[in-house]
Amino acid sequence: MTGSHPRRRTPKGPLVLDTRELGRRPGSMRRVQTQAALPADLGAEMMWVPAGAIATLDLRLESVIEGVLVSGTIVAPLKGECGRCLAEVSDIGTVEVRELFYYADRAVDMADDDDARVLAEDHADLEPVVRDALVLDLPLSPTCRPDCAGLCVDCGARLDEVGPNHSHDRLDARWIALSVLAEGAPTGTDQGRSDPDESKEKK
Template sequence: MLDTRALSRQPGSSKDKRLSVPAPEDFGVEMVGVPEGAAIELDLRFEAVLEGVLVTGTATVPLEGECARCLDPIASTFEARFQELFVYPDTRSGGHAGDDELQLEDDLVDLEPVLRDAVLLTLPLSPLCRDDCPGLCPDCGVRLADAGPDHHHETADPRWAALQGLAGGVAPAPPEGGRGDAGSSGSTDRREGKQEG
């Protein structure tokens, strides 16, 4: 919770603040996130308006995770920008605030839901260690970046696997009696000789 009482609810008054806060638990997506307790650096500006306090800021967070292709660990820094209006609960707009609007509680601002939206909604669902990461070999699981471009496996098309056992190197047998055209020619000659006699 951050105190906004220094603004005295005077529209037009503002205050800048820089601070470091620990990351809450479960602050990430499936493959990348902010480690619990890690320092989140906040650069904030509070501005008093008629309806409440407008908070504009930048959050710099450390990220840890694993590459979606090669599963190598990833460590980097991520920056998220946000802007949110916190309405006073005792004003006309605050009294009719919807579920998606945030309110001040005793002039205090709870930035955690704003930070979650700003950071989690912009994190990559499939983070990469580098843009051209080739990933893992689907056959043996070796990292293709280490294996090199010549890495491959001789694999038969699984659709033909059943036929390989049937064919098994069997060659078709030649017809009996030599070539078929020679046999038929000899029998024709014999028939013609009988007709002449």
């Protein structure tokens, strides 16, 4: 039948919002302030959301002609490693979200749009939205503090702990082979001196 659309199952999870109270009255609005557990696999190589983390959501749900507009902020704890000294880093991530969830009958002509969000039984699943917003906002190379000195390239010690006078004697690589040879060669004095007892035996 023209204009028909497949029936979507009601999503479940801590990041699913029920929008039925809004009805389909454009302009009606509801504020949602809640906390929800986040998925365990959110993050990048150097920064991530710790397992079991709880996010704080402060959102506004607004009914529009096409669907329900969800906007607001999401705050979540973060952990990671300093990109300079590898020390543990803890932070708080705050991201803004603004996403339109279409009514199923309004999304019929958007079947080819993979990025379009669609309500399922008047429920909005925020997990993909939260995932995209948090991961894209994570720093690629976090630091424990802006002036972190990093690690010593010779011994791996944290430069902030060993102090500014920490250093290592470096031998020019071009002289290393010569030094090895010199350690195994006889000295100039030994080369020009013979054993007196050995000379008497020869006579």
